[in-house]
Amino acid sequence: MKKIDLLLQARWVITVNTNNDLLEEHCLAINNGLIIDILPTQEAIQQYSAASHKILSEHAIMPGFVNCHTHAAMNLFRGIADDLPLMEWLQSHIWPAEQTHINQNFVRTGSQLAIAEMLRSGTTCFNDMYFFADETAKIANDIGIRACLGLIVIDFPTVWANDADEYISKGLQLHDQLRDKPLLTTAFAPHAPYTVSDTPLQKILTLSEELDIPVHMHIHETTDEVNQALDTTGMRPLQRLEKLGCLSPKLVAVHMTQLNDEEIKSIAAQGSHVVHCPESNQKLASGLCPVQKLIDAGINVALGTDGAASNNDLDMFGEMRSAALLGKITSMDAKAVTATTALRMATINGAKALGLDAITGSLEVNKAADITAINLNAIETQPLYNPISQIVYSASREQVTDVWVAGKQKLNKRQLTCVNEEQLLIEVKKWQQQINAT
């Protein structure tokens, strides 16, 4: 009998490996934070002596979600301005609110709220872009969730930095600080083509190659963005980015609702990644990302919720469902963006985009034990003919019972192990009062 930390026994194991293997009555053997074996329960019980043996008899276990586009701290702006188009929403509501309220404390509480929400809904890794990323990093590290911190860059001054050079140097400083944090990585995060000029973009490209980190950017979110660039530069934003050399396997391009066939070919040829945010794109009436077309072209498409100010939650169940539903209507083909595709987008594809697919995104031997358990024995998910279909089309975040990140349990029977929810809600309400008062 081999001694291990944890034996996770489940009714279904949804591996999201290359074969999409769906295993019944199997166990995951977990030691030192890694999955060291996946095998039938009967064999597992004979081979392993586990310090803890968790039986999930009505549950599917699956890789934790990788939420590939967030602005975590914006959770404090959840519902502050709804039913408005992107530019009005940004210019009349979000940017003024940010100018008034953003500081280290705001980002601390907002990040705590977002991470609590993500863990409660089965997300074990997120790709963030916001000011005071050092604070978000600290909170992610303290709570113990995997995160890719965006080293944000914008041409104009904010509370975080005065000019592109300062954004970049603050980003590099944070990157250095996080070198010894096993759960944390970084990506350059130039905000968008219309807010970052060529010079900083070129610096970012060089540095991202040197440091071997992704470049996370909003691109082609709306027709307005594309048309304005055409008016002012004579080029579509992607053309400009391609000329600058931005299209590469390091590029994590978010939104991408406006794409012609030539652009799709380029993205595929260069191995860039696309992050689809179906709920945000609908809520802001930004446009329809041609997800199935991108997948058919061989592009890796991941999934993100965007910030809670434009969604208004960080729920990857809702996002998978929206991706599958919207993907079909966008292609006018009910076979487009199947449940399995949506599940891959929400897990392994996100890990790939972040360069983390050797570590997370699927349940495979030698990967981190980043795991979400979902109780499917509810009125809402019965009868059950296919657990993947049930998870994508019927289950809700509240059916997540347990979550592990790198083998450490972060949610235990719906209770967060590393967040004081009551205290957090008190802090959140203080911010609500303060924001409401202005």
Add this chain to the structure above:
Amino acid sequence: MKKIDLLLQARWVITVNTNNDLLEEHCLAINNGLIIDILPTQEAIQQYSAASHKILSEHAIMPGFVNCHTHAAMNLFRGIADDLPLMEWLQSHIWPAEQTHINQNFVRTGSQLAIAEMLRSGTTCFNDMYFFADETAKIANDIGIRACLGLIVIDFPTVWANDADEYISKGLQLHDQLRDKPLLTTAFAPHAPYTVSDTPLQKILTLSEELDIPVHMHIHETTDEVNQALDTTGMRPLQRLEKLGCLSPKLVAVHMTQLNDEEIKSIAAQGSHVVHCPESNQKLASGLCPVQKLIDAGINVALGTDGAASNNDLDMFGEMRSAALLGKITSMDAKAVTATTALRMATINGAKALGLDAITGSLEVNKAADITAINLNAIETQPLYNPISQIVYSASREQVTDVWVAGKQKLNKRQLTCVNEEQLLIEVKKWQQQINAT
């Protein structure tokens, strides 16, 4: 002090009355199943002596949802065939499964499962269309949910009836049986233009006028439906229905994804109702209903989940969110289908379509106490700037804590009061095994 049955004290009362009044710290006084007063909490406590005083200090209370298009018993087919277009889904999967499995017992268990799911997610009234409606009626009556039973009519024989005349006569029989059931009403339910010919439609029209009940029908669900009708009859289905005299305030037209401007004008002029099913329409890639355009034309648009075989749940929270999100992208206008509009579609507009708006669909004096309480003090719905935005864009069905139908509590702290959930799930699993075996 006036003696009453129940005083419901809530942090927020979302009335969905004509003014969309949102009241804070108010009470509903309930007696004999009716709302007899709505007033500030301090006044209520002085004026009423209630047998039961329920305090919902973190909650919004709102009218129970009216799910305006269901096939309740199909809950047993939840997830049986996904990611398929309408006709393949119907002809290769649903119709064969129905032929093999549908009987009184199937409809009994399927209806119980659907009603349990609906009550758990805040729905207090549903508009159903399926075989053995007598059985669904019995279950709805036993559990105590409001329902409009569809008197189904199709040209071809099924286990329920052999020809249109038999469908109609069985329908009339059921209508008579339900006369003394205060929670139950009926509607004629000719399945669709492509499955019901002129003669039965004409009979139905005459009878619906005589009995003063709605006509509930799938119409213009897909382009194929419209094109095939054009090919075979030279008319679009709506043209044919208009010629037959079907367009009237009695018509409850479901789906309506294919509509030209002239048709929209006719529907508005005749006062017919449209039921939008955003998730089903996306899942089957049926098409986009132009919801905001219909509303702007003055048409009453309600909301339905459709059956769980094409959705795959009966969750009106998800459906409101989908309606708001899809409505914006359909109009390419972020101001289209606001949160308030989606909430009205899911409540009062459904009641209007069913001719039940004097009884249910809003919280107003002299209406039935059909009420849903939602706890908004969750990580996922904080901070909170506007409860309606939170309910539409962030809340989940699991945040429904309590539900009343006609003043009787049907859900109490998430526990169903009139359904044995454990026993129900055992029955459901038996059906799952039987369906899986074929």
